[in-house]
Amino acid sequence: MIKKITRRNFLQGVGLSAGGLTLGMQFSVANAATIEDKSFAPDVFVSIADNGQVTIISHRSEMGQGIRSSLPLLVADELEADWNRVTVEQGLGDTKYGSQNTDGSRSVRKNYIKLKQAGATARTMLQQAAAKIWSVPVSEVTIYNHQAKHKSKGMLDFKDLVKVAATLDVPSKDNLTLKTEAQHRYVGKDNMSLLDGKDIVTGRAMYGFDTELPGMKYAVIARPPVVYGKVKSYDDSETLKVPGVIKTVELPALTPPVMFKMLGGVAVIAENTWAAIKGREALKIVWEHGKNASYSTHDHEAVFIKALDDPKETPRVRGDFDAVKKTAHQIISADYHVAGLAHATMEPPAATAQIDGDIVNVWACTQTPQGAQQNVMGTLQMAKEDMANIKINVTLLGGGFGRKSKPDFVAEAAFLAKQTGLPIKVQWTREDEIKHGYYHSPSYQKLEATLDENNAVTGWYHAMVNHPIMSTFNPMAKTAGMVDLGLGDVMYDIPNIKIALGETETFMRIGWVRSVTNINNVFAAGSFTDELASARKLNPKDNLLQLIGKDQHVDLNKDKYAYSNYGENIKDYPADTARLKKVIELVAEKSGWDAKSQKNGLPKGHGIGIAAHRSFLSYVAIVVVVSTEGNKVKIEDIHMAADIGKVVNPDRVRSQLEGAAMFGASIAFYGEVTAKDGVVEQNNFNDYQLVRMHQIPKIHTYLVDSDEKPTGIGEPGVPPFAPALCNALFNATGERYRRLPLKSLTLV
Amino acid sequence: MIKLTINGKLTELDVADDMPLLWALRDVAKLTGSKYGCGKGLCGACTVHIDxxxxxxxxxxxxxxxxxxxxxxxxxxxDGEHALQQAWQKFNVAQCGYCQPGQIMSAAGLLKNNPNPSDADIDQAMSGNICRCGTYPRIREAIHHAAKTLSGEKS
Known part of the structure; x- marks a missing residue:
């Protein structure tokens, strides 16, 4: 349902002028509500001003994935707008947009058709307006590049059509003609420039850290070193002597569950960031650390390993693995470990809040403005009816990776603004970000496979234990979580499959990090697959293709398995083995796999490895070439092939793949968060390292020319990287690397 | 009062002697283009030119x-017309963009001393600048391109 919007305050709410033509889109056909109705919940707005300028609202958060460039392309293309006359405005947090939660690699998947319809609706109305002005049949009017054209009447600019178009009825969705792929002028083209490209290179781009308000003060917070720790007492006398420090404010202690609540501690409010930091250093706080102070990552390894051997749940069971294991000709077994990980966004969390009467204005680098709204509502104990009084302005995000979908930092800003009556910017230092994260849990995994006398794989067992993400929402949750992300959804055509989960308690905040548990599950499964190639004396690519088997849509709802398929019906987005094999074959062909993977196919000390995985409904295969000299490793070459269905913005898809490889390389060589006595031991980029420029070669990316439904690419490039790398290391050295990070090796 | 010249303008800032230049620029001079990333000289997001x-x-x-x-x-x-800023846009280098002002300022420092850098020269000069999104290969490409543009301008 698409409606014209005329109510002035509605327009002001999204920063648009009331002139011209504005279309609000509502796609839930169930209730076609009027604009005055509260239930009107549009996904996106297109507006055309009297001067012909097109404004498109971007309702998703931009964190480097290019969504502010990509989504508006769909609208502008269908609208036949001149891209130079398009402005993109960032939408406030508001349920009228539908979900704004920018995670799960789903912005394009969820909005592709909606946005095309938005553009086509406006185009159709402009076409009708031109026909009316010229008194000619609509069919004789064409719309191209911000103009209507007629063979005898000439042409009219959008600005000449807006007033008449605004008087027309909105065409129904059924009466829209969407462009074909071939008719697209922007969508799918590789030469689209970045919307924020110039602002970024001139320093004008505004991130959460960059908000400045009149009278604004700066806050840094001394948070409890241990989760659920409390301030027993504190002395701020030295703090208050620091020039520029205004005051200190104690935050309420955290109570279970952690959710997105504030961690507690003491905030230092100052005239500038430096004074706040110095003031924090001068605080004398006596902490009551609480029971999590008994946790040490190192000691908990034994608990994990015990839990791994005694799994409590088997969420997917095909055939009878235990039986086949008893009669197997050969059993292959290996254990894997991936350490805990921090997000390490280049911009740490930051939020600014200002209370203006009943209104709470917030500026934040959040992936989830509506989640931030709810979190502020809860923190300030506001009534649900007043939710609209909380205005979440989404700044650019200096990286997100899942950290900024947890709005704890927004709650802190709102709380301090309320307590002090001042506009407050809360900035997390790097140390804050590393030491108080929502971590990717350390994990332990056991894989077993059975071979028959013909070397066929007859059984696959994959057990995993981690601190579940669910513990963030339910402190009682113990069973390892996220079985659907690279664990239960194994696509191999093996007759006996058993997936198992262990249990353990959780002592830190756990959250999702780019590609989530696919990181550890696919590291283990992708590495173990390569171990099977060795056991079966097969080329790793051939082994991989054989395990995947025939072309089919794998029914992941069989085998006592309730598979969530990233929230989509598996009939609409099947687990398609043909697509998985295609990306493997593509990356193999382009990387010269067949020649290089032969004995002596590469120089001495070199190795080549491959891994592939379907995640977030997208298919990615990666080939990595390494060279080794003693314990020194150099990444020589990276090849990545992806099938994400129809591609909206190929350049941004490639950039996400490139970034995913580097994210994967950082995980493989460096990623490790550990706690001792409940306190995270890492601090900054010296002890939580990330890959640097000299360590990364040119990255080759290949996109499958696909007519399938579009899916996302923010995350799917990450999971296959680490196994492809470690398989290459095996090929180079004959050593298996089953624990990440690779502490015995140095990346040069 | 501390006097210094910022972007060609003689400026007086009422700040503590020990305040890092970054916070003086950002919080006091209200120039937020230089970014905070680590506060310890580990990531290069705050890179500016001093003399x-x-x-x-x-x-x-x-x-x-x-x-x-x-x-x-x-x-x-x-207005972003420097060859590096142009090249950054030509190659769509940025992802989130947060580290890129620092990357560009480091690259400019490199080209000043070495107008025709090799890949190895670039890697060495730029390895102090972290990009979490993973734009390194494109940065390398953009620096080469800008170097060519600048040497063309001179000849």
Missing amino acids: GQASRACITPMSYAQGKNITTIEGFSD
Whole structure:
């Protein structure tokens, strides 16, 4: 349902002028509500001003994935707008947009058709307006590049059509003609420039850290070193002597569950960031650390390993693995470990809040403005009816990776603004970000496979234990979580499959990090697959293709398995083995796999490895070439092939793949968060390292020319990287690397 | 009061001697183009030019910056027309973009001393600048391109 919007305050709410033509889109056909109705919940707005300028609202958060460039392309293309006359405005947090939660690699998947319809609706109305002005049949009017054209009447600019178009009825969705792929002028083209490209290179781009308000003060917070720790007492006398420090404010202690609540501690409010930091250093706080102070990552390894051997749940069971294991000709077994990980966004969390009467204005680098709204509502104990009084302005995000979908930092800003009556910017230092994260849990995994006398794989067992993400929402949750992300959804055509989960308690905040548990599950499964190639004396690519088997849509709802398929019906987005094999074959062909993977196919000390995985409904295969000299490793070459269905913005898809490889390389060589006595031991980029420029070669990316439904690419490039790398290391050295990070090796 | 020249303008800032230049630029001079990433000189997001040399503003105390000539990304060119800024846009280098002002200021420091850098020269000069999104290969490409443009301008 698409409606014209005329109510002035509605327009002001999204920063648009009331002139011209504005279309609000509502796609839930169930209730076609009027604009005055509260239930009107549009996904996106297109507006055309009297001067012909097109404004498109971007309702998703931009964190480097290019969504502010990509989504508006769909609208502008269908609208036949001149891209130079398009402005993109960032939408406030508001349920009228539908979900704004920018995670799960789903912005394009969820909005592709909606946005095309938005553009086509406006185009159709402009076409009708031109026909009316010229008194000619609509069919004789064409719309191209911000103009209507007629063979005898000439042409009219959008600005000449807006007033008449605004008087027309909105065409129904059924009466829209969407462009074909071939008719697209922007969508799918590789030469689209970045919307924020110039602002970024001139320093004008505004991130959460960059908000400045009149009278604004700066806050840094001394948070409890241990989760659920409390301030027993504190002395701020030295703090208050620091020039520029205004005051200190104690935050309420955290109570279970952690959710997105504030961690507690003491905030230092100052005239500038430096004074706040110095003031924090001068605080004398006596902490009551609480029971999590008994946790040490190192000691908990034994608990994990015990839990791994005694799994409590088997969420997917095909055939009878235990039986086949008893009669197997050969059993292959290996254990894997991936350490805990921090997000390490280049911009740490930051939020600014200002209370203006009943209104709470917030500026934040959040992936989830509506989640931030709810979190502020809860923190300030506001009534649900007043939710609209909380205005979440989404700044650019200096990286997100899942950290900024947890709005704890927004709650802190709102709380301090309320307590002090001042506009407050809360900035997390790097140390804050590393030491108080929502971590990717350390994990332990056991894989077993059975071979028959013909070397066929007859059984696959994959057990995993981690601190579940669910513990963030339910402190009682113990069973390892996220079985659907690279664990239960194994696509191999093996007759006996058993997936198992262990249990353990959780002592830190756990959250999702780019590609989530696919990181550890696919590291283990992708590495173990390569171990099977060795056991079966097969080329790793051939082994991989054989395990995947025939072309089919794998029914992941069989085998006592309730598979969530990233929230989509598996009939609409099947687990398609043909697509998985295609990306493997593509990356193999382009990387010269067949020649290089032969004995002596590469120089001495070199190795080549491959891994592939379907995640977030997208298919990615990666080939990595390494060279080794003693314990020194150099990444020589990276090849990545992806099938994400129809591609909206190929350049941004490639950039996400490139970034995913580097994210994967950082995980493989460096990623490790550990706690001792409940306190995270890492601090900054010296002890939580990330890959640097000299360590990364040119990255080759290949996109499958696909007519399938579009899916996302923010995350799917990450999971296959680490196994492809470690398989290459095996090929180079004959050593298996089953624990990440690779502490015995140095990346040069 | 500490006097220094910021982007060609003589400026007086009422800040503590030990305040790092980064916070003076961001919080006091309200130039937010230089970014905070680590506060320890580990990531390069805060890179500015001090008397023409690429330097980490987050570990440069104001007592040192006093009397110096500071160039930030805002003053690097009038409107983004420097060859590096153009090349950055041509290759769509940025992802989130947060580290890129620092990357560009470091790259400018490199090209000043070495107008025709090799891949290895670039890697060495730029390895102090972290990009979490993973734009390194494109940065390398953009620097080569800008170097060519600049040498063409000179010849």
